[in-house]
Amino acid sequence: MNILLFGAPGAGKGTQSALLVERHRMHHISTGDLFRHAIKNQTPLGKQAKGFMDKGQLVPDEIVVGMVEEEFGKLHGKQFILDGFPRTVPQAKALESILNTHKMRIDKAVFLEVDQGLLMDRLTGRRVCRKCGAVFHVAAKPPKSAGRCDECGGELYQRDDDKAEVIKTRLEAYEASTAPLKAYYEEIGRLVVVDGTGEANQVFSRIESLLRA
Ligand code: AMP
Numbered sequence: 001m002n003i004l005l006f007g008a009p010g011a012g013k014g015t016q017s018a019l020l021v022e023r024h025r026m027h028h029i030s031t032g033d034l035f036r037h038a039i040k041n042q043t044p045l046g047k048q049a050k051g052f053m054d055k056g057q058l059v060p061d062e063i064v065v066g067m068v069e070e071e072f073g074k075l076h077g078k079q080f081i082l083d084g085f086p087r088t089v090p091q092a093k094a095l096e097s098i099l100n101t102h103k104m105r106i107d108k109a110v111f112l113e114v115d116q117g118l119l120m121d122r123l124t125g126r127r128v129c130r131k132c133g134a135v136f137h138v139a140a141k142p143p144k145s146a147g148r149c150d151e152c153g154g155e156l157y158q159r160d161d162d163k164a165e166v167i168k169t170r171l172e173a174y175e176a177s178t179a180p181l182k183a184y185y186e187e188i189g190r191l192v193v194v195d196g197t198g199e200a201n202q203v204f205s206r207i208e209s210l211l212r213a
Helices: 013-024 030-039 044-054 061-073 090-100 116-124 165-178 181-187 200-212
Strands: 001-006 027-030 080-083 108-113 126-128 135-137 191-195
Touching: 001 013, 013 027, 013 061, 013 080, 013 108, 013 135, 027 030, 027 061, 030 044, 030 080, 030 116, 044 061, 061 090, 108 181, 108 200, 116 126, 116 165, 126 200, 181 191, 191 200
Parallel strands: 001 080, 001 108, 027 080, 108 191
Antiparallel strands: 126 135
């Protein structure tokens, strides 16, 4: 099965993708992770994306689509999970054409539904491991040892775009550009809406039972 996960920043896409990848051994394509990796390695792609990301804006469609096309070239028919792509209706249309080229399809577009107040709390409290990318939360999922990752001992940091002033722009970009994807996937009969509140494992169980349905 090939799935995509979408929802507002802080809805839990990254966390749920990691659980799905662990359970089903799917190939994980996260456009946010790909950009962060490119920025860390100071590639031309990273330099193009950084200015937009730092401001909490979406990276322009043509840059994102080009990067995703390249990732599909490396899939070799493996099942995949798309995390954070598409984020606009034009990206969703471009995805259809990439899928056609590779004779693949999206089976389910999973929308993680979370209300705005909870999103702010999740984003401002989120801490990420610099080494392995594991995600923590200062209150809801604190690490055993302050500032250190439970998995690998790496340093935990707050993403620049998780600072309060940038979050506002990200949520506005979500409302304007990403929220309309819900109607898009409903219309083509792929939409699955999942309640994204509660603990990660509870949300994961909901996703699993809807994927089986
Ligand atoms: P994420 O890790 O998914 O929250 O993405 C972090 C940031 O990367 C977003 O706020 C955007 O600036 C950029 N980004 C990731 N995926 C996309 C996309 N599909 N379209 C445009 N920008 C993206």
